[in-house]
Amino acid sequence: MSKIDELTKRLCPDGVEYRALGEFASVDRGGSFQKKDFTDEGMPCIHYGQIYTLYGLHVSETLTFVAPDVFSKSKKAHPGDVVMAVTSENMEDVCKCITWLGQSDVAVSGHTAIIRHDQNPKFMTYYFRSSAFEADKRRLAHGTKVIEVTPAKLLDVRIPVPPMEVQEEIVRVLDSFAELEAELEAELEAELEARRRQYAYYRDKLLSFENAERERERPSK
Template identity: 55%
Template sequence: MSRIDALIAELCPEGVEFKAIGDLGELVRGNGMPKSDFVESGVGCIHYGQIYTHYGIWATETKSFVPGAKAERLAKVDPGDLVITNTSENIDDVCKAVAWIGEAQIVTGGHATVLKHDQDPKYLAYYLQTPSFFADKKKHATGTKVIDVSAKSLAKIRIPVPPLAVQQEIVKILDAFTELEAELEAELEAELEARRRQYKYYRDALLAFSDQDIRWAAMAELGEFIRGRRFTKADYVEDGVPCIHYGEIYTRYGTAADTAISHVRADMAASLRYAKPGDVVVTDVGETVEDVGKAVAWVGTEDVAIHDHCYAFRHSMNPKFVSYCMQTSSFIAEKAKYVARTKVNTLLIGGFSKIRIPVPSLEEQERIVAILDKFDALVNDISIGLPAEIAARRRQYAYYRDRLLTFKEAA
């Protein structure tokens, strides 16, 4: 920090100048370039969607390519340019930027804007991650399902523009910090993955009952499957009937849940079907075979509405025990036999309900659940264990980045 302070004291003692992004250079809006244009080799290109998922602060190589003839009509990205997204499904991703520091000219397509400028490209990309920029872009964001910040609106956002020497020193520090954070995170991710494999092995072994004389029964013998009824995300409200959407089971829920993430309109209550406390809610579609038939035990105190791509499995066992059984490798292998592999993987419930699971005493079910709950928390709970350490590293990095990129504005 002292080196940067010294540079600021020397080069801009009265504060740092803030400029509108549009005054830094030229903003060129991209157009076209669907993924169907991609080829194995050709002119390098950056698709706006890849900026959310593939690229970091900067890039020297592209993930994708387009034919030379198609590249001619696309927006050109020269070394040092910034590629900024204009649309996203959420406010966090919109205006995410990647600095192109490769050696050759590349191209980009629609939903992206190219900033051609004479600043340090990495400095600009780093600044566009800060809470200050987030607050400003939010003021210009429009839309609900798709969030948009137009190139015209982006051009109005003011950002600090210290002298190049200051920008370069900040980039040097943030690059080193980013590399260190990435190394530490990779080590933690590797450790977490090892823990997950260990947990999976232990869970599968514990629920195999290979050394015990335990009754096994088909799920159809142990309970009934009750299909949900349709609602859409357009029906969501802040406060209404608690509900579980099938898509949330893949992404938001774990082994069990006692609180619903979403709610639908109260006037729909009579037309819906519900899982009762103790039911296990099972998906009947998914992008992968593993997602189909994914389950969450509902352990809340009230009924919860379920989507028509879900079934409530109603039974008299420990619901978390059943949910854990449905995570095992052997159960997943069995359920794969009952998935119709069409455009959308669909569960054939008639066959699925024939899959056998172990039926130990309720006391034994509770004992096993207590063991697996502790292991599951260690591996997956963001508030403890390795995931918390990874989250802490990310917060630490964001804190120092934001401090380095906060300046007193010149009068």
């Protein structure tokens, strides 16, 4: 029996409780800065498009910033909030989310949902990235060219809410797998780069006939 099984059996012998998200969380729309508002320095911000392309599951520092006056007028996520992109051109990316783990608030662009809750932040994001939530997402999504999930509809989604001790152990295990995956990806990328260099070396060597041609063209004495 794993530690998670043991904790679950001891702390919730009748099974893990499922609750509607709206019972323990609020869901607000992000807004309203745009990419044109980015600055080289200033206050931290997250644009919804970055959730698809630039960030992993958990974020403690942003890659972009906005000026203080733009920040003051923007919707913000607090440390521990989940930031979810609720608009995408495909079903796979819609509802992708990150955990904001920075030390202060962060400005959040439009086309997002800011989920403020009282659970383990990483547990929430892991669940929203799971196949279990995938079914809810597909049920709530609408649109053809642009896929969208209305933030308010997320309030009715029922989510497993195990005791905090169980959530923490689940997060510990999934963090370990995520770290291992990152290590393997780095090793594979290094191996791939080495093979690319090897291929380039032998390609150039095997296809370089210049010296032989020059030897034939050199006049005899």
